[in-house]
Amino acid sequence: MTPTPPPTLSTISQIFLFALLISFKSVASSPEKTTPSFFIFGDSTVDVGNNNYINTVPGNRVNYPPYGQNGFFQKPTGRFSDGRVIVDFIAEYAELPLIPPSKQPNANFNNGVNFAAGGAGVLPETYQGLVIDLRTQLKQFDAVLNSINAELGDTAAGELIAKSVFFISIGSNDYLSYLSSPKMLEAFTPEDLVGMVIGNLSEAIQQLYNKGARKFGALSIGPMGCCPALRAANPKADGGCFEDFSALALAHNNALSGVLLSFEFILKGFKYAFSSGFYRWQDEVMLNPSKFGFKDGTNACCGSGAYGGSYTCGINKEGGSYELCSTSEDFVWWDSYHGTEKTAKKIADALWDGPPEWVGPYNLKGLFSDYDERKVEDLVGTEETMGEFSF
Numbered sequence: 001m002t003p004t005p006p007p008t009l010s011t012i013s014q015i016f017l018f019a020l021l022i023s024f025k026s027v028a029s030s031p032e033k034t035t036p037s038f039f040i041f042g043d044s045t046v047d048v049g050n051n052n053y054i055n056t057v058p059g060n061r062v063n064y065p066p067y068g069q070n071g072f073f074q075k076p077t078g079r080f081s082d083g084r085v086i087v088d089f090i091a092e093y094a095e096l097p098l099i100p101p102s103k104q105p106n107a108n109f110n111n112g113v114n115f116a117a118g119g120a121g122v123l124p125e126t127y128q129g130l131v132i133d134l135r136t137q138l139k140q141f142d143a144v145l146n147s148i149n150a151e152l153g154d155t156a157a158g159e160l161i162a163k164s165v166f167f168i169s170i171g172s173n174d175y176l177s178y179l180s181s182p183k184m185l186e187a188f189t190p191e192d193l194v195g196m197v198i199g200n201l202s203e204a205i206q207q208l209y210n211k212g213a214r215k216f217g218a219l220s221i222g223p224m225g226c227c228p229a230l231r232a233a234n235p236k237a238d239g240g241c242f243e244d245f246s247a248l249a250l251a252h253n254n255a256l257s258g259v260l261l262s263f264e265f266i267l268k269g270f271k272y273a274f275s276s277g278f279y280r281w282q283d284e285v286m287l288n289p290s291k292f293g294f295k296d297g298t299n300a301c302c303g304s305g306a307y308g309g310s311y312t313c314g315i316n317k318e319g320g321s322y323e324l325c326s327t328s329e330d331f332v333w334w335d336s337y338h339g340t341e342k343t344a345k346k347i348a349d350a351l352w353d354g355p356p357e358w359v360g361p362y363n364l365k366g367l368f369s370d371y372d373e374r375k376v377e378d379l380v381g382t383e384e385t386m387g388e389f390s391f
């Protein structure tokens, strides 16, 4: 008998790659496959369970009741929601199966990989040691890309990557951690911080582009200053939103909007969907919840303290208890930081085929369908069609 050595980091990553190689085999053997894959990066807004597999603090991991108990899953999965999160709906609309977390052993990564992890920031300083930051998520993508290249060959792999959609939802944690760290507040002005976050996020997008990604979806930061946790933490204690956060979020969204627009000019073939109109829309949902099918836009369904703003959902800290509403569909906010499944669906619906004042210049439906591209390619330079154009 050969003794079995304990698993090391490299054997673990070999197993991970092996699983990927197996699952991409069927892609290779079906050359007619035209479905784009879906790659997801970011934080708890789009995490589907990666934090279940890492060492972190309990608040960063939500694989316990009552998370996930609503509707679709009927059990906790690691999603920061009572059910599905935004990207689960997007996958469904794109006619893809649920995209599994990158760290899930033996998962089927045939249609994409979700690298997102709760608590993650753009900057490595954000909750360092407790989260999988964006840089690390990009490194994990490199490993996936290597295995796709090895399996499909460079040409087919390049085609697959070019038509796949790369979705990024990140940034809130950088600003949350900044506002709660006296050291960071001392060292950086708000302008410095937004500059660093946007600078690093731009570099990440450019790195993905350099590896062949062409279609990007980016989610703006929502009015997190109005989430139950920050409403409760608002030093003005007037029941209003935490304005310092809102100011950072708006500055972030405006800067990212500008970067994406300039990338469209500078980077050939770069296409994107950005939810520039979401902030005002989400504000409106919280102000007038009944107009959007909710009853409560202020309080968390699950939590404790003022507005349910204490992040205690499902955790019995020091013998303390938490409250749980009876109908989460009535609530915009599920816990003190995260929206309900119903909120996620509304955001996903708007990203998928929302009008230009919410999402643009493409919506995700436009990015996932390559019909328009084919049409353009077919028209340009072919003998039959050249004659139809007169200049």
Ligand SMILES: *[C@@H]1O[C@H](CO)[C@@H](O)[C@H](O)[C@H]1NC(C)=O
Pocket: 123, 124, 125, 195, 196, 197, 198, 199, 200, 203
């Ligand atoms: C990226 O973030 C680091 C801090 O982690 C900062 O020093 C650096 O200037 C940022 N890069 C850009 C391009 O903004």
